[in-house]
Amino acid sequence: MRRRDFLKSSAAAVAGTAALPLARSAWAADKPEQIVVMTWGGLWGDSIKAGVDAAFEKATGIKVLQDRSSSPVQRITKLRVSLNDQKYDVVQIHDGLVPLAVREGVFEKLDKNSPRLTNLKDVYPRFIQDYWVAQIFSPLGVVYNTKLVKSPPTGFADLWRPEFKNRIVLPDISHSIGPYIIPIGALALGKDPKDEAAGFEMLKKMVALQPIWAKDTDSIMNALRDEEALIGILYKSQTYTVQGWGTPVAWVYPKEGAILYSAGTAIAKNTKNRVWAETYLNLTLDPKIQTIYTEKFNYPGTNRKMVSLLPANLQERVKMSDAEFNRLIELDQAFMADHRAEMTDRWNRIVAGG
Numbered sequence: 001m002r003r004r005d006f007l008k009s010s011a012a013a014v015a016g017t018a019a020l021p022l023a024r025s026a027w028a029a030d031k032p033e034q035i036v037v038m039t040w041g042g043l044w045g046d047s048i049k050a051g052v053d054a055a056f057e058k059a060t061g062i063k064v065l066q067d068r069s070s071s072p073v074q075r076i077t078k079l080r081v082s083l084n085d086q087k088y089d090v091v092q093i094h095d096g097l098v099p100l101a102v103r104e105g106v107f108e109k110l111d112k113n114s115p116r117l118t119n120l121k122d123v124y125p126r127f128i129q130d131y132w133v134a135q136i137f138s139p140l141g142v143v144y145n146t147k148l149v150k151s152p153p154t155g156f157a158d159l160w161r162p163e164f165k166n167r168i169v170l171p172d173i174s175h176s177i178g179p180y181i182i183p184i185g186a187l188a189l190g191k192d193p194k195d196e197a198a199g200f201e202m203l204k205k206m207v208a209l210q211p212i213w214a215k216d217t218d219s220i221m222n223a224l225r226d227e228e229a230l231i232g233i234l235y236k237s238q239t240y241t242v243q244g245w246g247t248p249v250a251w252v253y254p255k256e257g258a259i260l261y262s263a264g265t266a267i268a269k270n271t272k273n274r275v276w277a278e279t280y281l282n283l284t285l286d287p288k289i290q291t292i293y294t295e296k297f298n299y300p301g302t303n304r305k306m307v308s309l310l311p312a313n314l315q316e317r318v319k320m321s322d323a324e325f326n327r328l329i330e331l332d333q334a335f336m337a338d339h340r341a342e343m344t345d346r347w348n349r350i351v352a353g354g
Contacts, residue, residue, distance in 0.1 A: 034063040035089040035276050038075045038268075041068030043296060048092075051292040052283045062276060072097050072176075079106035079268055086270040089277045094263040096176060098132055099334035101266065107131040108267040108274065116278040119285035119303060126330070127302040132266035135284040136299035139258035139320075139328055140177070143234040145227060147248040155255035157188040159231060160205060168211035169223040169232035173347045175216060179340060180259060181206065182347075183331055184233065187256040193331060196343075203350050213351070224249055235261060237298040240317060253324055260328040262302070294318055 037053070039045055045068045053064040070078055072093050079088060083106070093101060101107050109130055112120060120128060127134040142153050153159070159168055171178045183193030185202025193199075212229055214220045221238060223229040225247045234242075236258075239251040265284045267277040283289060290301025291309050300307065300318035307315055336343075 031060070031062055032273050032276065034065050035273050035280060036065045036067055036087060037090040037092070037280065038067045038070060038078070038088055039092040047292050047296050051289045052280065052286075055283050055286070055289060056280050060276065060279065064280070073100075076101045076104055076106055080104050082268075083270055086268055086272060088268040089271045089273045090265060090280050091268055092263065092265050093132070094176065095134065095261065096333050096336065098129070098266075099337045102131050103337075106269050108269050108271065108277075110267070111278070114278050116275065117282050119282050119287075122287065122303045122305050123285055124302055124304055127262060127264070132264050133281065133285060134262035134264035134302050135290065136264070136293045136297075136301055137260060137262040138235040138237040138299055139253065139324075140180070140233060140235050140261055141254050141258045142231065142252040143224060143239050143242070143249050144231040144252065145224065145229075145248060146250050148227065148230050152250070153231060153252055155188070155252070156184050156233075157256070159184075159233070160188065160202070160209065162209070164231050165209045166211075167228070167230040168206075168209060169214055169220050169229035170206070170211050171217075171220065171233070172213040172215050173344050173351075175214065177261070179336055179343045179347070180233075180331070182343060184259070187254075187329070190256075193329065194335060196339075200346060200350065203347065207351055207353075237317075240298040257327045257329040258324070260330050264302070 037048075039048055045066055049064075049066065053066070056062065056064055067088065075091050075093065076097065079091060079101075082088060091107070110133070111117070112128070120133070123133060127137065142156060142158065144153050146152070170181055173179065181203060182196060182199035185199040185206070186193050186195040188202055189198045191198040212223050214223060217234075217238060220232055220234055221242050224232060224234075224242050225245050234251070236251045239249060242249050265281050267274065267281060271277050285303050287301065287303040287305040287309055290303050290306040293299040293301055294310055294314050294317065298317050300320070307318055310318070
């Protein structure tokens, strides 16, 4: 989608957003000149600005200042050092780092009965937690080249097929989902994803196949585009990006179950603008605004009303059967976070041949 068309569709989504149902006390509260939102930069930051930020500013008259200068881990650090004089109000983060943020005490616990969080009732319950709410999600599965792979994969276990030696692309351990190859290995053996023994045994077998270890998602997609890789793991949403480059790839929902990825929003601990932070968070869950995430990134929104607002071609990209939705595997992110250093060290030793 061209930027002009994207901004036009974004404006339409904002214009169509219903008047915000705020409690009288919200409007009576002292209004700040601005709130500060910590988020990703680039196209994501631009889409948030055109959607959520614009709707919030129109409804409240309060400016939104985006802090795009920090990685998700750095956001947690900045919130922690600001606890005594909080400079931030809202933070966006992905599911893998929520346990760390909660452990560090940098998020406010959500008041799920707040009169300002009116969209919560339409969000799938699995995406609502005590300290944050996801606004987008995507299943992680297997992607493969349909032209060069004659026997299509059906699950994660196919990543270990010997004919793919040297042509498998996987995230490096430094990637945000780098450690996922361990639970994926366990799943490929029919084991619980927390079975580290099984997962690391499969990692050793994978190393023997000499895969391409990619530092970031762009590198995964580029390896598929250039046909350096024939198979790999990728989010369904990014598969459409690779297809848009003219690459003959398809995404497979693994028979073992797809792994759930989600990203969303929390309220900064000790924010001075709790009322307005709740108002902003509520807008991230607005079904009309969530259509922007599909238009730009092929992400489904977490509001169950969102899909029906999309054109037919985009509905096909984000639709998921009840069976598939229920089989999405939610990794124990707290367990993963607690064991990340140990898993990284062990991964490095195995990959280096130690």
